[in-house]
Amino acid sequence: MTTSRQNYVKCPCCWAEFPLSEVMWIAADITLTDDCFSDDGGNVETLQKRFLPERFTPDCRAIDEKERKCERNFACRECFMEIPQTYFDSEPMCVPMVGTSGAGKTFFLTALHKMLKENRFEKDYGMSELSYVTGLHASKNTQLEEQVQKLFSQTVLFEDFVALRGTEVGDHEKTLHRGKINEKTVAHPFTYVLGVAEKKYALGLYDCKGSVFTQGGEDSIGRAENVFTESVRESDFLFFLYDPTQTESCVLDYTKQSGREIRDADGNIDTTKLRGLEGKITEPTTKLLSSNVFGTVAGYIRGYSELTEGGKYTKHICIIVTKSDEWKQCLPPTTQEILDRIPEIAKIPDVSEEVENWIGKCDPAFVTAVKEFAIRYTYIPVSAAGRPVTQHDGVEGYYVRGSRGEPLKPSWVDVPFLVALQSKGLINV
Secondary structure, eight states, X not given: OOOOOOSEEEOTTTOOEEEGGGOEEEOSSTTOEEEEEEOTTOOEXXXXXXXXXXXXXXXXXXXXXXXXBOOSOEXXXXXXXXXXXXXXXXXXXXXXXXXXXXXXXXXXXXXXHHHHHHTOHHHHHOOTTEEEEOOOOSSTTHHHHHHXXXXXXXXXXXXXXXXXXXXXXXXXXXXXXXXXEEEEEEEOOEEEEEEETTXXXXXXXEEEXXXXXSTTOSSOHHHHIIIIIHHHHTOSSEEEEEOGGGSHHHHHHHHHHHTOOOBOTTSOBOGGGOOGGGGGGGSOOGGGOHHHHHHHXXXXXXXXXXXXXXXXXXXXXXXXXXXXXXXXXXXXXXXXXXXXXXXXXXXXXXXXXXXXXXXXXHOHHHHHHHHHHBSSEEEEEOBSSSSOOEEETTEEEEETTOTTOOOOOOBSTTHHHHHHHHHTXXXXX
């Protein structure tokens, strides 16, 4: 694969764009430090010093003020967050991922990380021109690495129950701290480089809290402005996670189709027969209404772009419909068969139409919100594990090996990336 170096770099954390000559180096000597970031509790994180070098070794490595040769570790001149060197040879792409609390972002991201690392594009889809490029560590993707090992380990016993720590908790936003002033909150995305033919694309995947896009949410819109709403405005395409188990009409339909009776003798929903987040459908909150969250996201995009009130969003939106193992029986039998196989790229539009039709029947407000806002969108059913989520001691997760010892088998989790790349004209499917 040949690449051409960009003459600029776009920071994946604060979206500042500047010449490569202004990229900062990270000092090698451990005694050279900067207090750069703080968390919500005011705890300051001390990092290696960032600096613009004046001296270099013959092999073009910076020399810090303690006379140490620096490794090729770089940082943004604006927010001091680390920028991987791979970004210098890659076209940046911003991919925000929004969804209601509990929509399945953590499990989806974990399964997606596993699939990308396996680099199955040629084997599964016949795409020899598409590859995952290793060695990218802006955010280190540490949490996802740990969660892949935890969820997909081949050594766990079949009765082992695994729950995952939410990816949007704590690790993916930081407050820039210089002296005693907290100047700006910056993002901390999961980062990937995909090779497409002879070019590389650096994707920053931003785990956005849906609650900040909802009136009355627990987070202040002002506090989140620089992280979540800005990533949506900067986006090249948008991932929106829709969870049917949070919509009462969807739950009533798929439980009826599967023969799981959840009504009592009086026709009321028996909460003892619900599982996972289904239990919250009898106590709906603003945060769990996908149509409200999507509508507010659309409002932000309209407010910060050149879209008129009746204008249409032209970038592609992937509606990632999670937990398909729960509800896929509501789709036609031929579509269910497609979901049980390795994805057939040519079938994606047909599957999208069937999923949209089903959601439109059960949750017309959401489908209407999407249609009124976007020109291009695709509904993509995914299952992070290939089996229904369960609860143990009030926590959602999976019995990893299942009742018969089968490992978890993610379904369609990498299809959103293929759809998004196709929408940019980068691949032909």
